[in-house]
Amino acid sequence: xxxxxxxxxxxxxxxxxxxxxxxxxxxxxxxxxxxxxxxxxxxxxxxxxxxxxxxxxxxxxxxxxxxxxxxxxxxxxxxxxxxxxxxxxxxxxxxxxxxxxxxxxxxxxxxxxxxxxxxxxxxxxxxxxxxxxxxxxxxxxxxxxxxxxxxxxxxxxxxxxxxxxxxxxxxxxxxxxxxxxxxxxxxxxxxxxxxxxxxxxxxxxxxxxxxxxxxxxxxxxxxxxxxxxxxxxxxxxxxxxxxxxxxxxx
Amino acid sequence: xxxxxxxxxxxxxxxxxxxxxxxxxxxxxxxxxxxxxxxxxxxxxxxxxxxxxxxxxxxxxxxxxxxxxxxxxxxxxxxxxxxxxxxxxxxxxxxxxxxxxxxxxxxxxxxxxxxxxxxxxxxxxxxxxxxxxxxxxxxxxxxxxxxxxxxxxxxxxxxxxxxxxxxxxxxxxxxxxxxxxxxxxxxxxxxxxxxxxxxxxxxxxxxxxxxxxxxxxxxxxxxxxxxxxxxxxxxxxxxxxxxxxxxxxxxxxxxxxxxxxxxxxxxxxxxxxxxxxxxxxxxxxxxxxxxxxxxxxxxxxxxxxxxxxxxxxxxxxxxxxxx
Amino acid sequence: xxxxxxxxxxxxxxxxxxxxxxxxxxxxxxxxxxxxxxxxxxxxxxxxxxxxxxxxxxxxxxxxxxxxxxxxxxxxxxxxxxxxxxxxxxxxxxxxxxxxxxxxxxxxxxxxxxxxxxxxxxxxxxxxxxxxxxxxxxxxxxxxxxxxxxxxxxxxxxxxxxxxxxxxxxxxxxxxxxxxxxxxxxxxxxxxxxxxxxxxxxxxxxxxxxxxxxxxxxxxxxxxxxxxxxxxxxxxxxxxxxxxxxxxxxxxxxxxxxxxxxxxxxxxxxxxxxxxxxxxxxxxxxx
Numbered sequence: 001x002x003x004x005x006x007x008x009x010x011x012x013x014x015x016x017x018x019x020x021x022x023x024x025x026x027x028x029x030x031x032x033x034x035x036x037x038x039x040x041x042x043x044x045x046x047x048x049x050x051x052x053x054x055x056x057x058x059x060x061x062x063x064x065x066x067x068x069x070x071x072x073x074x075x076x077x078x079x080x081x082x083x084x085x086x087x088x089x090x091x092x093x094x095x096x097x098x099x100x101x102x103x104x105x106x107x108x109x110x111x112x113x114x115x116x117x118x119x120x121x122x123x124x125x126x127x128x129x130x131x132x133x134x135x136x137x138x139x140x141x142x143x144x145x146x147x148x149x150x151x152x153x154x155x156x157x158x159x160x161x162x163x164x165x166x167x168x169x170x171x172x173x174x175x176x177x178x179x180x181x182x183x184x185x186x187x188x189x190x191x192x193x194x195x196x197x198x199x200x201x202x203x204x205x206x207x208x209x210x211x212x213x214x215x216x217x218x219x220x221x222x223x224x225x226x227x228x229x230x231x232x233x234x235x236x237x238x239x240x241x242x243x244x245x246x247x248x249x250x
Numbered sequence: 251x252x253x254x255x256x257x258x259x260x261x262x263x264x265x266x267x268x269x270x271x272x273x274x275x276x277x278x279x280x281x282x283x284x285x286x287x288x289x290x291x292x293x294x295x296x297x298x299x300x301x302x303x304x305x306x307x308x309x310x311x312x313x314x315x316x317x318x319x320x321x322x323x324x325x326x327x328x329x330x331x332x333x334x335x336x337x338x339x340x341x342x343x344x345x346x347x348x349x350x351x352x353x354x355x356x357x358x359x360x361x362x363x364x365x366x367x368x369x370x371x372x373x374x375x376x377x378x379x380x381x382x383x384x385x386x387x388x389x390x391x392x393x394x395x396x397x398x399x400x401x402x403x404x405x406x407x408x409x410x411x412x413x414x415x416x417x418x419x420x421x422x423x424x425x426x427x428x429x430x431x432x433x434x435x436x437x438x439x440x441x442x443x444x445x446x447x448x449x450x451x452x453x454x455x456x457x458x459x460x461x462x463x464x465x466x467x468x469x470x471x472x473x474x475x476x477x478x479x480x481x482x483x484x485x486x487x488x489x490x491x492x493x494x495x496x497x498x499x500x501x502x503x504x505x506x507x508x509x510x511x512x513x514x515x516x517x518x519x520x521x522x523x524x525x526x527x528x529x530x531x532x533x534x535x536x537x538x539x540x541x542x543x544x545x546x547x548x549x550x551x552x553x554x555x556x557x558x559x560x561x562x563x564x565x566x567x568x569x570x571x572x573x
Numbered sequence: 574x575x576x577x578x579x580x581x582x583x584x585x586x587x588x589x590x591x592x593x594x595x596x597x598x599x600x601x602x603x604x605x606x607x608x609x610x611x612x613x614x615x616x617x618x619x620x621x622x623x624x625x626x627x628x629x630x631x632x633x634x635x636x637x638x639x640x641x642x643x644x645x646x647x648x649x650x651x652x653x654x655x656x657x658x659x660x661x662x663x664x665x666x667x668x669x670x671x672x673x674x675x676x677x678x679x680x681x682x683x684x685x686x687x688x689x690x691x692x693x694x695x696x697x698x699x700x701x702x703x704x705x706x707x708x709x710x711x712x713x714x715x716x717x718x719x720x721x722x723x724x725x726x727x728x729x730x731x732x733x734x735x736x737x738x739x740x741x742x743x744x745x746x747x748x749x750x751x752x753x754x755x756x757x758x759x760x761x762x763x764x765x766x767x768x769x770x771x772x773x774x775x776x777x778x779x780x781x782x783x784x785x786x787x788x789x790x791x792x793x794x795x796x797x798x799x800x801x802x803x804x805x806x807x808x809x810x811x812x813x814x815x816x817x818x819x820x821x822x823x824x825x826x827x828x829x830x831x832x833x834x835x836x837x838x839x840x841x842x843x844x845x846x847x848x849x850x851x852x853x854x855x856x857x858x859x860x
Contacts (some may be wrong), residue, residue, distance in 0.1 A: 031345075051451060053447075053451065054535065064555075071446075072450070073450040073451045073453075074451075074452075074453045074454055074455045074456065077451065077452060077453030078453055082313050082452075083451065085448075089445055089447070089448040090445075090448075091444035091445055091448065091449070092444055092445070093444060094440060094441070094444060098437070098440075101437060102437055102438070102449070102452050102454065103452050103453075104439045105437055105438070105453075106436050106438060106441075106449075106452050106453030106454045106455075107452070107453050109452075112434060113432075113433070113434050113437070116434070152452070156453065178404075234385050
C-alpha cells in the first residue's frame with residue numbers, strides 16, 4: 001500500500017512548549033490509522049499542522065506526493081484532506097445541508113452549487129442526518145453537531161479524512177452508530193486518520209495505531225502489539241483505568 | 251444565472267425598479283423624483299454595504315470612501331478633461347474598485363473589530379489627501395459649470411437622465427446582492443461570516459473572497475457618487491467623505507435585516523421616510539443622527555435580525571420567496 | 574537639535590496623559606472583549622465637565638478631578654447597563670455596534686447643544702524652563718497626575734480584592750462566576766472605571782489644549798493606537814504605549830503639518846495590526 005500522507009520529522013514549538021518533536025509516520029492508502037496518546041501529547045496539534053492551521057517549524061508533510069508544508073488551510077483542502085474538530089465548529093446560522101454544501105463546493109472537487117447539493121445530500125445521508133437536513137446547525141444537539149462535523153468533512157469528498165475525537169461526548173448508542181458510519185466511510189475507499197480516547201472503539205476500528213507522548217512517537221504497529229508495548233502502558237499508567245482498557249483490548 | 255429568471259424574487263426586484271421608473275415619470279412629478287432619488291441612493295449604498303456586512307460579516311464603517319472617491323474621479327474627469335458623463339462614471343468605478351482590491355488585501359487581514367476601525371481611518375486618510383490635493387481643488391473642492399448638462403439635453407432633462415441612471419444603479423445593486431447570495435461565491439462568503447477559520451479549513455479561499463467582495467462592494471457606490479456629485483455640480487472633501495452617510499447606510503442595512511436583499515430595500519425606504527419627516531419637523535431637524543443612533547441601538551439590542559428577521563420569524567413561508 | 578529634544582520631552586509628558594486615556598479603553602477591552610466606541614466622546618465629556626465647572630461654577634480647574642472621576646464612574650455604569658450588558662458573550666462586533674450607536678446619540682445631542690464651537694480652559698501655571706524652552710506647568714502637572722492615577726489603578730487591580738475580582742473575570746469569566754464572583758457587578762464596575770479614566774484624561778487634556786465636541790475622534794484614535802502598542806487589557810502597557818506615542822508625536826510635529834499627524838497615527842495603527850494581528854504584546858496574562 002502506498003503512503004497517502006507522509007509526515008516527515010515534523011516539529012512545532014509554542015513559546016516554551018515543544019508540542020510536536022521530530023515526528024514521522026505515514027498513513028497508507030485505504031487504511032484506518034488510529035492516533036492515541038495521553039492528553040497534551042500533541043495529537044490535535046499534529047492535525048492542525050497537517051491541515052495548514054499551524055506551520056511546522058521543521059520537517060515536511062507530503063500528501064499523495066505533493067508537498068503540503070506551509071500551505072494554507074484552503075489549499076490543503078483542495079488536495080483532498082478534510083477534518084473534523086474536537087470542539088465542533090458548525091456554521092451556526094446555516095442549515096445542515098448548507099453546511100455540507102460548503103464542504104462539497106470548496107473541497108477536493110470544487111463543485112458548482114447544483115452538483116454540490118447532491119453530494120451534500122449523500123453525505124448527510126451517510127451521517128444519518130436526513131431528517132434534520134433543513135435544520136439550522138445551532139438547533140442541533142451535541143451528537144447532531146458531531147454528525148454534522150463528519151458529514152461536512154465527508155461532503156468535501158476527501159481522499160484522507162481526519163477525525164478528531166468524533167466519539168467524545170456521545171452516549172453508547174450514538175458511539176455504536178458513529179463507529180458504523182466510520183466503517184462505511186472506509187468501505188467507500190476513503191483513508192481515515194482518527195484521534196480517539198475511547199480505547200475499545202479505536203482499537204477495534206484501526207488497522208494500525210500510532211502512539212504519541214509529549215509530542216513524540218512512542219510506538220507504532222497493529223493494535224494488539226501496541227497494547228502490549230511496555231512503554232505505551234507506562235505512558236498510560238498515569239491513568240490506570242485507561243491502561244487496563246488498553247491491556248484488556250490487547 | 252438563467253435559472254434566476256424563474257424565481258419570483260427576480261421579478262419582484264424588476265417590479266420595484268419599474269415602480270421607481272414609472273411613478274415619477276407618469277405625471278412628471280419632480281418632487282417625487284427627488285425623494286425617490288434619495289431612496290435609490292440609500293438602497294444602493296446599503297445593499298453594497300450588505301455584501302460585506304450581511305454576507306461576510308465584516309462591518310465597513312467607512313463605505314462612504316467609495317462614494318466620495320467615485321464622485322471625485324468622475325467630477326474631475328468631467329471638469330478637467332471634458333469627458334462625457336457615462337465614461338467618467340465607468341472609469342471612476344473601475345478605479346475605485348481597483349483601489350479597494352489593493353487596499354482590501356491589506357486591511358482584510360485584520361479581523362472583525364480592527365477591520366471596522368481601520369475603515370474609519372481610511373476615510374480620514376483619504377479626506378486628508380483630498381484636502382491637500384490641488385488638482386482636486388483642495389479643501390474648496392471642484393465646481394462644475396452648468397454647461398455639463400448641455401450634452402444631456404439641458405438641465406431639466408439632465409436631471410431625469412441622472413435619475414434613471416441612479417435607478418439603474420439601484421437595480422443593479424439589488425440584482426448583484428441577489429446574484430451573489432444565490433451563488434457559490436455567496437455560499438463561501440456566508441461561511442466566512444459564520445466562522446472564518448472553519449470556512450478556510452473547508453477550502454474557502456478566504457483572503458481572496460474577502461478582497462473580491464470588498465472590491466465588488468465599491469463599484470456601484472462609486473457610480474452613485476459620480477452621479478450624485480455631478481448632479482450637484484459641486485464636490486468638496488467634507489461632503490464627499492461625510493461619515494454620517496455611511497453610518498446611515500449601516501443603520502439601513504441593519505434596520506432592514508443584514509444579509510437580506512429585501513430587507514435593505516425596505517429599510518432604506520422606511521429610513522428615508524423617517525428622515526424626511528425629521529428634517530421637516532421643527533423639533534427634530536438637528537437630531538437626525540440621534541434618531542439614527544437610537545434606532546441602531548434598539549436594533550442591535552433587541553432585533554439583531556432587523557425587519558426581515560422579524561418577518562421571517564412570524565411568517566416563515568416568506569423565506570422561500572424573498573431573499 | 575535641542576528644539577527637537579524639548580519637543581520630545583514635551584511629547585512624553587503629553588504621552589502620559591494619552592496613556593491614561595488609553596487605559597480606560599484597554600481595561601474594558603481586556604476584561605470583557607468589548608470595544609467602547611463612546612470612548613472618544615467620554616473624553617470630550619471630561620473636557621466639557623472641566624469647562625463647565627471651571628468657567629460656569631468657578632471651580633479651580635484641578636479640583637474638577639474628583640467630580641469628573643466620580644461622575645464618569647456612574648456614567649460608565651449606566652453605559653454598561655444600556656449598551657454592554659446584553660452584548661457580553663456575543664461577538665465583539667455587536668458591542669462595537671451598540672456602543673457606536675450610543676456614541677451617535679451622544680454626539681448628536683452634543684452638537685445640537687454646543688455646536689462645533691471651540692472651547693478653551695485657561696490654566697495659568699508656572700512652567701519649568703531649560704534655556705530657551707519652557708515646559709508648560711500644565712503639561713507637567715497633567716503628566717504627574719496621569720502617572721499617579723495610573724499607579725492608583727495598578728494598586729487597585731493588584732492589591733485589592735475587587736481588583737483581583739476584575740482580573741479574574743478578565744481571565745475567565747465562567748470560572749470566576751463558578752467561584753462566586755458577582756460577574757455582572759464586576760463588569761459594571763469595570764466599565765465605570767473605564768469611563769471614569771476616559772473622563773479624567775479628558776479633563777486633563779482640557780487643561781492642555783482647546784477642544785470642540787468633535788475632538789473625541791482624534792483622541793479615540795490615539796487611544797486605539799496606544800492600546801494596540803501596549804497590549805489589550807494591560808494598563809501598564811497602555812501607559813508605556815502612551816509615552817511611546819507621545820514620543821513619536823514629539824519627534825514628528827516639528828516637521829509635519831498638524832493635519833497629517835492623525836493620518837500618520839492611523840497608518841501606524843493599521844501597519845502594527847497587520848504585523849502583529851493581536852497587538853504588539855499578546856493578550857495572555859496581560860491583566
